[in-house]
Amino acid sequence: MRSILTLSLVFSTIRLATPLVWAAIGGLYSERSGVINIALEGLMLAGAFTAAATTYYTHSPWAGLGSAMLAAAFFAFLLAIVCIRFKANEVVAGTGINILFLGLPAVLSGALFLSSGSTPQLPKDELLPEVAQLSVVSLLALLLVFVTQYVLYRTPFGLRLRSVGENPEAADAAGIRVNRLRYTGVVLSGVLAGIGGAYLSIGQSSLFTRNMTAGRGFIALAALIFGKWRPIQTMLACLLFGFADALTIQMQGVAKLPSGEDVPVQFIQMIPYVVTIVVLAGFIGHSRAPGALGVPYDKES
Amino acid sequence: MTRLRELLFPLIAVLCAFAVGALVVLFIGDSPIETYRLLLGSAFSWPDGIGYTLFFATPLIFTGLAVAVALRGGLLNIGAEGQLYIAAFATAWVGITLSNLPSALLIPLCCLAGIAAGAAWAAIPGILKARFGSHEVINTIMLNFIAVALVGYLTQYHYRTAGDPIMESAPISAAAHIPRLGQFVPGLPARIPLNAAFLLALLSCWLVYVLLWKTKWGYEIRATGQNPSAAEYGGVSIRKEIVLTMAISGALAGMVGINEVMGYRYRYYDGFSDNYGFTGIAVALLGRNHPVGVIAAALLFAVLQRGGVPVDAFTQLVSKDIVLILQALVILFVAAEAMFRRGGRGPGAGGRI
Numbered sequence: 107m108r109s110i111l112t113l114s115l116v117f118s119t120i121r122l123a124t125p126l127v128w129a130a131i132g133g134l135y136s137e138r139s140g141v142i143n144i145a146l147e148g149l150m151l152a153g154a155f156t157a158a159a160t161t162y163y164t165h166s167p168w169a170g171l172g173s174a175m176l177a178a179a180f181f182a183f184l185l186a187i188v189c190i191r192f193k194a195n196e197v198v199a200g201t202g203i204n205i206l207f208l209g210l211p212a213v214l215s216g217a218l219f220l221s222s223g224s225t226p227q228l229p230k231d232e233l234l235p236e237v238a239q240l241s242v243v244s245l246l247a248l249l250l251v252f253v254t255q256y257v258l259y260r261t262p263f264g265l266r267l268r269s270v271g272e273n274p275e276a277a278d279a280a281g282i283r284v285n286r287l288r289y290t291g292v293v294l295s296g297v298l299a300g301i302g303g304a305y306l307s308i309g310q311s312s313l314f315t316r317n318m319t320a321g322r323g324f325i326a327l328a329a330l331i332f333g334k335w336r337p338i339q340t341m342l343a344c345l346l347f348g349f350a351d352a353l354t355i356q357m358q359g360v361a362k363l364p365s366g367e368d369v370p371v372q373f374i375q376m377i378p379y380v381v382t383i384v385v386l387a388g389f390i391g392h393s394r395a396p397g398a399l400g401v402p403y404d405k406e407s
Numbered sequence: 408m409t410r411l412r413e414l415l416f417p418l419i420a421v422l423c424a425f426a427v428g429a430l431v432v433l434f435i436g437d438s439p440i441e442t443y444r445l446l447l448g449s450a451f452s453w454p455d456g457i458g459y460t461l462f463f464a465t466p467l468i469f470t471g472l473a474v475a476v477a478l479r480g481g482l483l484n485i486g487a488e489g490q491l492y493i494a495a496f497a498t499a500w501v502g503i504t505l506s507n508l509p510s511a512l513l514i515p516l517c518c519l520a521g522i523a524a525g526a527a528w529a530a531i532p533g534i535l536k537a538r539f540g541s542h543e544v545i546n547t548i549m550l551n552f553i554a555v556a557l558v559g560y561l562t563q564y565h566y567r568t569a570g571d572p573i574m575e576s577a578p579i580s581a582a583a584h585i586p587r588l589g590q591f592v593p594g595l596p597a598r599i600p601l602n603a604a605f606l607l608a609l610l611s612c613w614l615v616y617v618l619l620w621k622t623k624w625g626y627e628i629r630a631t632g633q634n635p636s637a638a639e640y641g642g643v644s645i646r647k648e649i650v651l652t653m654a655i656s657g658a659l660a661g662m663v664g665i666n667e668v669m670g671y672r673y674r675y676y677d678g679f680s681d682n683y684g685f686t687g688i689a690v691a692l693l694g695r696n697h698p699v700g701v702i703a704a705a706l707l708f709a710v711l712q713r714g715g716v717p718v719d720a721f722t723q724l725v726s727k728d729i730v731l732i733l734q735a736l737v738i739l740f741v742a743a744e745a746m747f748r749r750g751g752r753g754p755g756a757g758g759r760i
Contacts, residue, residue, distance in 0.1 A: 202738035209731025
């Protein structure tokens with residue numbers, strides 16, 4: 107075990123937690139406003155594909171990052187229209203967005219790059235820059251968490267956002283425009299999940315591959331629940347899940363059980379999901395969702 | 408009038424999805440007409456087109472029914488994907504382990520194992536909701552990942568033939584094979600994997616119809632789905648209904664394994680599901696949670712799936728993933744049904760967490 111617990115494991119944990127933090131904090135803005143966001147996975151894929159494709163054409167990772175934010179924000183806005191304006195079931199609509207981004211990047215990359223589902227490899231100097239072995243996006247993620255903590259609990263916007271998610275009737279009576287805040291929350295979730303996705307394709311790796319998020323959007327959702335919909339706890343949950351992921355990678359083929367067999371990675375991969383179920387059931391401190399989560403607001407009812 | 412509307416909304420949703428899909432095809436610079444001709448046209452040839460379309464429809468009927476039953480009971484089961492993996496593995500496990508039994512015993516046992524495993528896996532989120540109030544959506548998503556990891560582990564470490572580079576189990580006993588329909592239908596070659604599970608799927612549709620609309624159980628499930636507090640006031644135990652509905656839903660999803668393991672590959676093949684569980688959501692919504700609608704919607708998606716192959720081969724730029732885009736658009740348009748109503752008022756969401 108000595109060889110496993112090293113500084114590289116710490117770095118690896120931070121790298122793997124980075125996309126989770128962006129997506130989970132994104133989900134936090136949406137869910138705190140009362141809209142369930144199952145679509146984080148799809149929005150991350152939207153960001154990842156757009157970032158890689160734009161960077162390929164413009165040779166600028168910043169243009170890639172910006173376009174990823176815009177693209178994911180656009181689709182989050184669509185999701186918001188379907189859920190808020192047309193009062194669709196938020197889980198169903200989110201599932202639709204997720205399936206859309208299994209297909210859309212594949213079709214687009216097939217047409218643009220004549221490949222089935224991936225974008226061309228980018229040279230290393232066109233990727234997002236690193237500072238002290240960590241991507242700037244990782245460092246910004248930390249900043250994001252503390253900014254979110256401040257915004258949520260110390261600004262009028264944060265107070266309104268939370269009130270809309272907890273008790274929209276009361277918020278409405280106090281003159282707050284419920285649905286406008288919900289649109290803002292969902293679109294913000296798109297912007298942030300888009301950054302998380304961009305980090306995957308033009309930070310951690312150098313191209314987009316089919317379904318490259320591989321469930322990270324759902325792990326982010328799990329972290330959000332495990333973190334009880336609070337910014338700092340959510341970040342800690344992301345770090346824990348990132349650590350489990352880093353451990354899986356480092357143990358592959360190295361660590362052995364006392365019996366001499368490989369440690370089955372599948373059991374480590376299960377950790378985030380099992381933890382979420384246990385936490386939701388209230389075995390380790392109760393995780394309470396925003397009061398009006400998933401309930402569309404109708405002024406007249 | 409309501410009956411007409413039941414038919415009209417899904418039709419409009421599909422047309423809208425196809426229209427947006429055509430825009431995507433235009434955007435990437437190919438011909439929508441050619442694409443749709445290939446997508447929809449290749450499914451009706453005999454025997455390959457029809458045989459494969461019905462084969463592709465089989466798992467979608469099961470998962471569509473699974474999601475539909477749950478929705479009728481007020482629950483959103485997005486865990487059919489995990490349930491069908493666990494069930495398929497259980498089916499294969501019995502087919503491998505009890506390989507000495509004769510067909511007359513082994514076939515029902517394999518079927519039952521899959522149905523029971525699917526039901527049990529789906530009952531977990533049911534129990535969690537009934538006992539702790541935790542929302543089935545999150546728990547079914549989490550259980551999907553756990554299921555995939557679990558069967559992956561079992562395949563990799565315990566049930567793979569030594570030296571096999573593919574993640575698949577050893578073959579099941581020949582006594583557990585169910586017949587391909589080619590054995591009975593003249594002109595249908597046995598190489599087409601359409602098998603007896605398709606008939607089981609149709610039978611399940613009828614059984615679900617009888618259960619939901621002709622029995623007390625079904626009445627209670629629907630009552631719980633429509634108005635839980637009224638149902639409870641009427642003497643229905645909501646907690647019992649939640650677990651029961653989830654178990655029935657999981658049992659239906661679990662039958663996908665019968666088609667896959669006993670009728671097609673004759674072994675457990677890791678990662679076999681082509682998003683069946685999630686497509687089941689689209690099938691149920693488009694089919695208005697009714698067994699007949701489920702069959703129609705499953706056929707539509709099977710046609711598209713079959714048509715994806717020639718689209719890949721014969722268009723210059725469009726890939727078969729256009730099918731996923733159409734599926735997603737159908738889900739979004741069906742979900743946003745209120746868009747097509749005057750005044751834009753929806754039925755309201757039922758997705759509290």
